[in-house]
Amino acid sequence: xxxxxxxxxxxxxxxxxxxxxxxxxxxxxxxxxxxxxxxxxxxxxxxxxxxxxxxxxxxxxxxxxxxxxxxxxxxxxxxxxxxxxxxxxxxxxxxxxxxxxxxxxxxxxxxxxxxxxxxxxxxxxxxxxxxxxxxxxxxxxxxxxxxxxxxxxxxxxxxxxxxxxxxxxxxxxxxxxxxxxxxxxxxxxxxxxxxxxxxxxxxxxxxxxxxxxxxxxxxxxxxxxxxxxxxxxxxxxxxxxxxxxxxxxxxxxxxxxxxxxxxxxxxxxxxxxxxxxxxxxxxxxxxxxxxxxxxxxxxxxxxxxxxxxxxxxxxxxxxxxxxxxxxxxxxxxxxxxxxxxxxxxxxxxxxxxxxxxxxxxxxxxxxxxxxxxxxxxxxxxxxxxxxxxxxxxxxxxxxxxxxxxxxxxxxxxxxxxxxxxxxxxxxxxxxxxxxxxxxxxxxxxxxxxxxxxxxxxxxxxxxxxxxxxxxxxxxxxxxxxxxxxxxxxxxxxxxxxxxxxxxxxxxxxxxxxxxxxxxxxxxxxxxxxxxxxxxxxxxxxxxxxxxxxxxxxxxxxxxxxxxxxxxxxxxxxxxxxxxxxxxxxxxxxxxxxxxxxxxxxxxxxxxxxxxxxxxxxxxxxxxxxxxxxxxxxxxxxxxxxxxxxxxxxxxxx
Numbered sequence: 001x002x003x004x005x006x007x008x009x010x011x012x013x014x015x016x017x018x019x020x021x022x023x024x025x026x027x028x029x030x031x032x033x034x035x036x037x038x039x040x041x042x043x044x045x046x047x048x049x050x051x052x053x054x055x056x057x058x059x060x061x062x063x064x065x066x067x068x069x070x071x072x073x074x075x076x077x078x079x080x081x082x083x084x085x086x087x088x089x090x091x092x093x094x095x096x097x098x099x100x101x102x103x104x105x106x107x108x109x110x111x112x113x114x115x116x117x118x119x120x121x122x123x124x125x126x127x128x129x130x131x132x133x134x135x136x137x138x139x140x141x142x143x144x145x146x147x148x149x150x151x152x153x154x155x156x157x158x159x160x161x162x163x164x165x166x167x168x169x170x171x172x173x174x175x176x177x178x179x180x181x182x183x184x185x186x187x188x189x190x191x192x193x194x195x196x197x198x199x200x201x202x203x204x205x206x207x208x209x210x211x212x213x214x215x216x217x218x219x220x221x222x223x224x225x226x227x228x229x230x231x232x233x234x235x236x237x238x239x240x241x242x243x244x245x246x247x248x249x250x251x252x253x254x255x256x257x258x259x260x261x262x263x264x265x266x267x268x269x270x271x272x273x274x275x276x277x278x279x280x281x282x283x284x285x286x287x288x289x290x291x292x293x294x295x296x297x298x299x300x301x302x303x304x305x306x307x308x309x310x311x312x313x314x315x316x317x318x319x320x321x322x323x324x325x326x327x328x329x330x331x332x333x334x335x336x337x338x339x340x341x342x343x344x345x346x347x348x349x350x351x352x353x354x355x356x357x358x359x360x361x362x363x364x365x366x367x368x369x370x371x372x373x374x375x376x377x378x379x380x381x382x383x384x385x386x387x388x389x390x391x392x393x394x395x396x397x398x399x400x401x402x403x404x405x406x407x408x409x410x411x412x413x414x415x416x417x418x419x420x421x422x423x424x425x426x427x428x429x430x431x432x433x434x435x436x437x438x439x440x441x442x443x444x445x446x447x448x449x450x451x452x453x454x455x456x457x458x459x460x461x462x463x464x465x466x467x468x469x470x471x472x473x474x475x476x477x478x479x480x481x482x483x484x485x486x487x488x489x490x491x492x493x494x495x496x497x498x499x500x501x502x503x504x505x506x507x508x509x510x511x512x513x514x515x516x517x518x519x520x521x522x523x524x525x526x527x528x529x530x531x532x533x534x535x536x537x538x539x540x541x542x543x544x545x546x547x548x549x550x551x552x553x554x555x556x557x558x559x560x561x562x563x564x565x566x567x568x569x570x571x572x573x574x575x576x577x578x579x580x581x582x583x584x585x586x587x588x589x590x591x592x593x594x595x596x597x598x599x600x601x602x603x604x605x606x607x608x609x610x611x612x613x614x615x616x617x618x619x620x621x622x623x624x625x626x627x628x629x630x631x632x633x634x635x636x637x638x639x640x641x642x643x644x645x646x647x648x649x650x651x652x653x
Contacts, residue, residue: 018192026192026239031444032295032372040557041373045446045550047485047522049515051496053369054557057565058362060124068125071106075129078105079136086405088137089420092263099177099219099652102144107133109173111148111157116169123299123361130303131310138424139264141307143177146215149300150293150432151178152224152243159241159284159292168222168243176221177652179246181211181270182293185638189437191226191239191290195638196272198227198242200235205242205282207250207275210638218256218266219652220246225272226289238287242277247651250275252643261423269636271643298372299364301432305357305382311425312350312386315393318416319343322397333396342392348583349385351576352555355562356381373445374554380438381551383428390422436544443543446550447536450529453477458533478526485523490515499560501567504574505581507560510588514553517591521549524598541603545594552587552594559583 018026035042040053060068082101088094102108110126112118121129126148134141148154153172156164172178187193196209207227217223223244231237244251255269284292323334323343333339360374394401397418400408405415429435454477456462456470489495490512499507525546529536536543563580567573612618 026290028444032291032298035370035448037368037370039370039373041377041550041554042370042445042448044518044553044557045373045521045525045546046449046481047519049488049490049511049518049557051511051557051561054359054363055561055564057359057561058366060122060362060365064122064125064365067119068121068128071110071119071121071125072128072132074105075107075132078102079133083133083136083140085137085417086415088139088264089417090406092258094137094139094143094264094266096652098140099143102140103174106174107144108147108175108177109153110144112153112169112173113157116165116173118169118173123302123364124358127302127306127309127357127361130306131313134307135310135314137264138307138311138421139262141310142262142265143216145303145307146180147172147178149303150180150296151216151220152180152222153178154296154300155224155241155283155292156243158295159288163280164243164283172222177216177219178222178224179214179216179220180293181214181217181223181225183211183213185210185212185269185636189433194226194228194239196225196227197640198229198240198277200229200232200279201276203279204276205229205279207242207244207272207277208640209272210640211270211272212636212638213257213267214253214270215265215267217246217270218253218268218648219650220266221651222246223270224283225277226293229286236286239289240286241283241289241292243281243283244275244277246649248275248277251649252645252647253649254643254645254647256648259427261420261426268648273640273642297432298375301375301379302357302361302364304428304432305353305378305386306361308382308386308425308428309350309354309357311421312346312353312389315389315421316343316346316350318418319346319393319396322416339396342396344582345586346389346392348579348586349389351562351579352559352583352587353378353382353385355558355580356555359558359561373442376433376438376442376445377547377551377554379432380435380442380547381555383431384435386428387422387425390418390425394418394422436540439544439547440540442547442550446546447525447529449477450526454529458529458536460534482526485519485526488515488519490517490519499564504567504577507563507577507580507584510556510581510584511560513584513588514556517549517553517595520595521546521553524595528598539603541601541606542598545598549591549594552591556584556587 038050038053040050043050043053078101082098106119107129109116109118110121110129111123112120114120130141130145133144151172152168156168160168168176182191184195187195196207196211198205198207205227207225209227211217211225214220214223223246225242225244226239227242229235229237229240250273252271252273253268254271257267257269259265259267320334320343323339324332326333328336334343356378360371360378363369363371363374397416400413400416401418404419405417409415433441454470454474456466457474462470492512495515496508496511499511528539528542532539559580563573563576566576
C-alpha cells in the first residue's frame with residue numbers, strides 16, 4: 001500500500017545538486033582515457049581510413065565455431081519447441097518453466113568461462129544466440145542480455161577478484177539471474193547526481209536509496225548496484241560497484257513496471273533500506289563504479305544491435321513472403337517501386353548491420369583492437385535502423401501491420417506480430433544509452449585526439465601558461481596532421497581494386513568514397529573546433545551529425561569487407577556484393593545529406609523556439625484539447641527510508 005501523497009514531497013529532495021561542469025567532469029573522469037590498441041573507428045574520425053585493421057575480415061577459431069554451432073542448434077530446437085512468443089505477449093510474463101529450461105540449456109552462462117560452469121562462447125556466437133532467441137521472444141533476449149552483457153558476470157569477469165569469481169560465477173552460469181542497477185527516479189545518464197548511498201560500517205557497507213528500471217530486478221538473485229560512498233578517513237569515496245544478494249534484508253522490489261513493448265520484461269523499482277553488504281562484495285576500489293560500468297558496456301552494447309539484426313532478418317522474411325502474395329493493380333506489391341524501395345532498404349540494412357556486429361564482435365574476441373567506438377556505433381546504428389526497418393514492415397503490411405497478431409488469427413489470417421515488433425524495437429533507441437547520449441559519448445571519443453593537444457586552449461579554467469604550452473603542442477600536431485587531409489587513396493581510380501572482382505558489383509568505388517569522406521569528416525570537425533572552441537560541447541546537433549556520418553562510413557566499410565569474405569569463402573558472394581552495393585549507395589545518399597546539414601540546418605532557430613516553449617510563449621497553441629494524463633508528480637520521490645509497499649520480488653526456481 002502506498003503512503004498518501006501528502007506525506008511525501010512532490011519531487012525528489014535528496015538528489016545531489018551539481019553544476020553542468022561538475023556533471024561533465026564526473027563523466028570525463030570515468031572515461032577510459034588511454035588508447036593502448038588501434039581503433040578503426042577512431043582513425044576514421046581522424047581522417048585516416050585504416051582498411052588494414054578490418055581487412056581481411058578476422059575469423060573465429062575452428063573450435064569456437066564448432067562449440068558455437070552446437071549450442072545454436074540446441075537453442076534453435078528450444079526456441080521452436082519450448083518458447084511461445086504469443087503467450088508471453090498475451091500474459092506479459094515469461095513462464096517459469098521456460099526460464100528454467102534456459103538454465104538447463106546453459107543459456108545463463110553463454111559468456112561465462114567453462115571453468116566456472118559456463119559455456120565459454122565467443123562474443124560472435126553469444127550475439128548469434130541472442131539474435132536467435134530474441135526472434136522467438138524479444139523479452140527473453142532482453143532477460144539473457146541484461147543478465148550477461150551488463151549484469152553481474154561481465155563486471156566480475158573484467159574487474160572481480162578471484163574469490164568473487166569463484167563465489168558468484170558458478171551460480172550465475174547455471175541458476176542465478178542477475179540485474180544491473182544504476183538508474184534512479186531522478187538520475188539517468190547523469191551519474192554525478194547519483195543519490196543511492198553506501199556508507200562504510202565496520203567490514204560492511206550500508207546501502208540506502210531507490211533504483212528505477214531495474215531490468216531483471218523483479219526475478220534477480222544477484223544484483224550489481226552502483227552507489228555513492230561518502231569520502232571519509234580511510235575511504236576514497238565516490239560511485240562504487242557492489243554485488244548484492246537480491247533477497248538481502250531491507251531490499252524491496254516495490255513495483256513491476258509495464259511498457260509499450262517487451263511485455264514479458266521483469267523490470268522493476270528496487271528500494272534499499274539499511275541493506276548491509278560485505279566489503280568483500282565490492283567490485284574494484286571505491287570510486288571505480290562508473291569506469292566499471294562504462295568498460296562493461298564497451299562490448300556489452302553489442303548484444304543490442306545483435307538482436308536488431310535478428311529483427312531485421314524477420315522483417316525481411318515477412319516482407320518477402322507478404323509482398324509476393326499481396327497484389328495491387330494487377331501485380332504483387334513488391335513490384336511497385338514505392339514498396340520495393342522499402343524491401344531493398346530492409347534487405348541491404350540487415351546485411352550491413354550483421355556485417356557491423358560480426359566484425360566488431362570478432363575484433364572483441366581477438367582483443368587486438370580497441371572497439372569502444374565500434375561497439376557504440378553498432379549500438380547507435382542498430383537501434384536506429386532496427387526501428388526504421390520495423391516501421392517500414394508495418395507500412396508494407398498496411399492495415400494488417402497495425403492489427404495485432406491475435407486479431408489477425410481470430411479472423412483467419414496468419415498471426416504476424418508486426419505491430420509488436422515495432423513496439424518491442426522502440427526501446428532500443430533508449431536502452432543502454434539513448435541515441436542522444438550515444439551521440440555525445442561517441443563524439444567525445446572522436447575529438448579525443450584534438451582535446452589532448454588543444455584542450456587547454458579552449459578550457460576557460462586553464463591559466464595562460466597552460467594555454468601557451470597547449471598552443472605550441474597543437475601547432476606541431478596540426479602541422480603534421482592537416483596536410484594529410486588534403487589528398488588520399490580515395491582520389492585514385494584503381495585503389496581497393498580487389499573489391500571489384502569480375503562478375504560482381506563494384507565495391508571499390510564505395511571504399512574510395514569512405515576514404516574521401518573520412519578526410520572530409522576530419523576537416524569538418526577541425527573547422528568546427530576552431531570556430532566554436534569552448535562552445536563546441538554545446539553544439540549537440542552538429543556533433544550528432546558528425547557521429548552519424550562516422551556510423552555510416554563504418555557500416556559501409558564493414559559491409560564491403562563482409563561481402564569480400566563471403567565471396568572468397570564461396571558463400572553467396574555475388575549476392576553479398578549486390579547487397580553491400582545497395583547499402584553503400586543508400587548510405588552515401590544519407591552521408592551527403594548529413595554533410596550538408598552540418599552547416600545548413602535549423603539549430604539556432606530551434607533553440608529560439610525552445611526558449612519560447614519553456615517560457616510559455618506558445619501556450620496558446622496548446623488550447624483546444626483535453627489532457628488524459630493522470631495526477632501525480634513528474635518524478636517519483638526516492639527519499640531513502642523503509643518501504644511502504646509489498647515486495648513483488650519473485651526469484652525463479
